[in-house]
Amino acid sequence: MPDQFDESPLNEQSSAGPSWWYAGDSTARKEERASRRIRRISLTDRLLSHPGRLSILYFLTLIALVTLLLLLPFATRGWVFTNFPVAFFTAVSALSTCGIPVVNTAEYWSAFGQVVILLSIQFGGLGVMTFASMVALGVSRRLKVSQRMLTASELGTNKLSEIKSVLSVVLGTSIIAEALTFVLLLPDLFHLNHGNVGRTLWEALFYAVSAYNNTGFTPDATGLHINRWGVGLPILLSAFVGTLGFPVVLNLVQCARRRMSPKRWTLHTKLTLTTTGILVLASLAWFLLVEWSNSALFPADDPGMKLRRALSAAVMPRSAGFDISWVPEVTDETKVLMSALMFIGAGSSSTAGGIRVTTFAVIVLICCASFTGHRDVVVFRRRLPRRIQMTAVSVMTACFALVLVGSVALMFVTGCDFVDAVFETCSAFSLGGYSVGVANAGNPACLFILAAAMIVGRLGPLTIAYAISRPMAPEPIRYPQENIIVG
Structure with a gap:
């Protein structure tokens, strides 16, 4: 009888004792539950440890969802x-805040x-990396170092401790800017819609969200009332602020609140405003x-x-895309200029795209320093780190190659x-x-090529590179240096 209840590991198969069977089943279930919990934690950790992949996953998920909604007949x-x-x-086009329409949005x-398009514009305008960081905050209640570093790059701040406050300001800034634009649009749109309150409110909301997020979609068949x-x-002002x-x-709001002079602006702010103004x-x-004599652009005398x-025309082509009726009628020289600005x-x-004005400014500054024989790249009495210079060159080269291949x-x-x-x-x-x-609705290949360019433009080449890259391997050996002839 005692042999029947021998629970030793050597008697696992021969033991007929219910005590051993129950204990083994219970242990197996506990181990299974623990393994499931570990798998769940591992999946979350993997996503949060790769914020670039989280951003891409978030964006692709939104694309699939919005596409499905727009495929419905009542859309x-x-x-x-x-x-x-x-x-x-x-x-x-909506999620990337590009706004190229292939069908008339209003008709x-x-x-x-x-409504689906409007919500897509709003979520896209918040920024893939910004919203992904908010998701990470909600899941883990904190940002991991890798997440904070990539978010710092996306938001343009150098201090990791400032990222949480910046993330909270992003949403507030968007809501305030869109609300002000909404209120300013109401009087004239009410007059244009002949007192139709519902239509006025809808157009004001759509224009406010679309303008600040620099998206070319419009809620009426005629486009922007320029x-x-x-x-x-x-x-125009909302798109410019965006x-x-x-x-x-x-930085501008903080300096204004503290009554600080423009000399106390950050280098990023100075360089952005100066390059944008030029x-x-x-x-x-x-x-x-x-284009002074172009009647398509200037119909009135x-x-x-x-x-x-x-x-x-000087502000909108850089990002917004409103009032596109005159664009095909300009000269080829103007199209080249607009291509460069875009x-x-x-x-x-x-909320806009491109290689960014600061990247362009750094490239110009590198060229100036090289041509004048200076070793350091200096602007506003500040020296730019070598890492920033290499990043600007890399982004410029990768984006130029993308545009060339797409063209x-x-x-x-x-x-x-x-x-x-x-x-x-x-x-x-x-x-x-x-x-x-x-861009033609009857040419699917053309639409897919342009859609791919939008996705890369919205995510950014750095985010994609970060998502697919492997950890940097140590370099125990540094090879001898030797010059080559360039130029």
């Missing part, structure tokens, strides 16, 4: 099934479809000098009206000329939202 006014390429392209999409300052000016980036806006003034001068439209884009951590691919699938292909690719990559007609 269109005619209750028809939208074909997949159009729904996918519209979802990517094709129903109220439900337009001839009315009551509508055009708030949208291009500066959260770090610049935060680009806007150069663009304004170009449109006034080169009034100099004041021409100045207003030139100012809008490629440069807006400020770092802004050639568009030429293959559409037969368009090189200028139009470069313009369309730059618009997609930099989230500019302008189009010269290359």
Whole structure:
């Protein structure tokens, strides 16, 4: 009888004791539950330890969800099934805050479809890395070091301790800017809609969100009311503020609150504002000098009206993409200039895209230092670290290669000329939202190429590289240095 209940490991198979059987089953279940808990924790840790992958996963999940919603028949006014390429392209265009439309937003999409697009613009405008960091905060109640480092790069701050406060300011800044734009748009839109309160509120909300997030989607069939300052000016100012980036806006607000002079601005703020001002003034001068007699851009002879439209044309092409009716009618020289402006884009951590104005400024400063024989790259009496210089060169080279490959691919699938292909690719990559007609709903290959450019432009080459890269291996050996001939 005692042998039946021998629970030793040597008697596992022969023992008939219920005590051993129960204990073994209980232990197995505990081990299984523990292994499941470990797997769950490991999955969370893996996601949080790779914020680049978390950002890509978040963005791709939103694309799949929005595409599915836009495929539903009640997302269109005619209750028809939208074909997949159009729904996918519209979802990517909205989430990336690019705004290139292949169908008329007001006439094709129903109220439900337009709400989906509006929410997509809002979530996309918050920034992939910013929102992913908020998700990480909600899951783990804290940011890990790797997450904070990548978020610091995305938000343009150098102090890891400031990231949590910056993340809380991002949402507040967006809401305040959009609310102010909404209020300023109400009077003129109420007049334009002949007293229709519901239509006025909807258009004001859509324009406010779309303008600050620098997206070219519009809630009416005619597009931006550029001839009315009551509508055009708030949208113009909101889009301009959105291009500066959260770090610049935060620094300006802090300095204004403390009554600090512009000399106390951060180097990032000074460089962003200076470069942005130069680009806007150069663009304004170009449109006034080169396109002065273009009736598509300047339909009126009034100099004041021409100045207003030139100012809008100088600011909007860098990121916003409103009022695209005149774009195909400009000269090829102007298309090249607009392509360059879109490629440069807006400020770092802004709602717009491109290589960013600070990247362009660093490239110019590197060239100036090289041509003048200086070893250090200095701006505003501050020396730029070598790491920043290498990052700027890497981003510039990778993005230029992307635009070149995308342009050639568009030429293959559409037969368009090189200028139009470069313009369309730059618009997609930099989230500019302008189009010269290359993006066509009847050409799925073209839509997929431009959608890929938007995804890379929204995520950013650094985020993608960080997501797929392996930990840096130590370099125990440094090889001898030898010069080569360049240039």
